[in-house]
Structures are given as C-alpha cells and as structure tokens.
Amino acid sequence: MACSENDCGNEAAVRLHIPWDEDREVCTAHARVLAQQDGVVAEPLEGVDWR
Template sequence: MTTCEETDCENEAAVELHVPWSDNMLVCTAHARVWAQKDGVVPEPLDEAADDWR
C-alpha cells in the first residue's frame, strides 16, 4: 500500500485527488476530507479503501 503524499504523514493512501492546478495526489482519508472542500478538487477513493471514504 502507498503512503499519503502529504508532508510528514505516514498514513496509508486511500483517495486519489484530482487537483486542477497541480498533479493528482494520493492521500489518506483525513487529508482527502480537507482537500475535497477546495474548489475544483475531486476525490476518488481507491478501490481497496472505498469503504473507509464516507
């Protein structure tokens, strides 16, 4: 499993973020919830973590 791409976070990545002004990112659910509130960011749960993203 991949780790979250946010700095200093060692949680497992569970969501791919499609960020229009940057590259896509793989992040944990906690960081995904924060990022998903920004305009234009689209979160897509990874297949193995879909149950955790509610």
C-alpha cells in the same frame, strides 16, 4: 501506499484530482480538508479499506 502529504504516515485511500496541480493519493484525513477546495475531485482508491 503512503499518503503523499509531508510528515503523514497514514495509508493513502483517496486520489485527488487537482486542476492546478498534479493528482495526489492521500489519506482520508487529508482528503477531507483538501477536497473542500473548488475544483478538486476526490476518488476513492480501489482495494483500500478506508473506514
């Protein structure tokens, strides 16, 4: 599954639970940035090698 962020071709490895928007599946790079916002919870996707 591809990262849901525009113009990103990386594989999604994290599901972000965002209180003010829909949940998103994103790559680790986008997860690092977006998960720093208050209220956002990052959950690793099962079966994905995120290293």
